[in-house]
Amino acid sequence: MTMDGFEEQLRTGPGDHAVPDISEAAAAAGLLDVAFTTVPSPVGELLIAVTPRGLVRVSYLDGALDATLDALAARVSPRVLAAPRRLDPVRRELDEYFAGARRRFDLALDWRLAQGFGRRVLQATAAIPFGAVSSYGAVAAAAGSPRAARAAGNALGANPLPIVVPCHRILHAGGGLGGYTGGVERKRVLLALEGRGAVTQRR
Amino acid sequence: MVPPPFQILLDAHGRDVHRFLVATVGRSDADDCFQETWLAALRAYPRLRDTRNLRGWVMRIAHNKAIDHLRARARAPVAELVEVGVVGPVGARDDSGLWAQVAALPVKQRAAVALRFVTDASYAEIATAMGTSEEAARRNVFEGLKRLRQEMA
Numbered sequence: 621m622t623m624d625g626f627e628e629q630l631r632t633g634p635g636d637h638a639v640p641d642i643s644e645a646a647a648a649a650g651l652l653d654v655a656f657t658t659v660p661s662p663v664g665e666l667l668i669a670v671t672p673r674g675l676v677r678v679s680y681l682d683g684a685l686d687a688t689l690d691a692l693a694a695r696v697s698p699r700v701l702a703a704p705r706r707l708d709p710v711r712r713e714l715d716e717y718f719a720g721a722r723r724r725f726d727l728a729l730d731w732r733l734a735q736g737f738g739r740r741v742l743q744a745t746a747a748i749p750f751g752a753v754s755s756y757g758a759v760a761a762a763a764g765s766p767r768a769a770r771a772a773g774n775a776l777g778a779n780p781l782p783i784v785v786p787c788h789r790i791l792h793a794g795g796g797l798g799g800y801t802g803g804v805e806r807k808r809v810l811l812a813l814e815g816r817g818a819v820t821q822r823r
Numbered sequence: 824m825v826p827p828p829f830q831i832l833l834d835a836h837g838r839d840v841h842r843f844l845v846a847t848v849g850r851s852d853a854d855d856c857f858q859e860t861w862l863a864a865l866r867a868y869p870r871l872r873d874t875r876n877l878r879g880w881v882m883r884i885a886h887n888k889a890i891d892h893l894r895a896r897a898r899a900p901v902a903e904l905v906e907v908g909v910v911g912p913v914g915a916r917d918d919s920g921l922w923a924q925v926a927a928l929p930v931k932q933r934a935a936v937a938l939r940f941v942t943d944a945s946y947a948e949i950a951t952a953m954g955t956s957e958e959a960a961r962r963n964v965f966e967g968l969k970r971l972r973q974e975m976a
Contacts, residue, residue, distance in 0.1 A: 626972065633842045633846065634845045640857055652865075693828040698825055
């Protein structure tokens, strides 16, 4: 056997074996701080992530998986693992919502990515029911600062839990569509899905 | 500096860690060692100060788990050893004899040869993973190869 052939055989390695999934063992050991997966949806591919407390992030991916995971590592914990099964309940409720079979999400939420006034705005937004709409001023008032409509808009733009915390239901008081964290086209789709297609036609 | 999301590390090095473990502790125990390696890494990860050589760091943990495992196995009763089996020879492939010989190498030579060839590590990287000098890494690979050549001749 030539030296090259011999070393080549070593390099090939001891056969190919499936690499085991460690995410369940990590969760059982209390070491899985952020479990994530990606799911397709009518408004594009979503990243969804949970902590032991609940759903912490829903993100319109638009190809930016690495940046989204980096932000979770920096802001929640670097113990971030792909663990699709941990996201099964979230995926199920989202599927039902997009299929028109669910009007309210029954998921535990981890609010840690929103603080202070912004969190209060988002919590007020979470109370707006399916099919209803509200205004920036109204959620600002509900959050304790009636005159902070613009700040409320910023908080909604930074919503870490779009769709589930329905910031798409907040419109301008004058009837304009306003902005949206995933782009206004998605806002139209979500409002139409909730039977509010008409408001999206107004200018 | 915040370390990158752990999944990035797992995606980048998981396969090599697993191959290294199959080559050192054998197919039947590699999965357990693999899990122990990554859980140990995950446990220490948020407090990790130096994130410049994450591959070296995780290969070192894998090496230590393999050594722990082999030492524990060396102390185990013979019946248990039979049950665990030698290193997974690779089905109908011609080189199964080679991997049985690798499994028969002294532990340091076995680890060094596996790192060098199965994970394509440099001598500096082998030294980091095994906690030795580069000179010792070179020697372990050399002695291991020499022995394999004799056995396979």
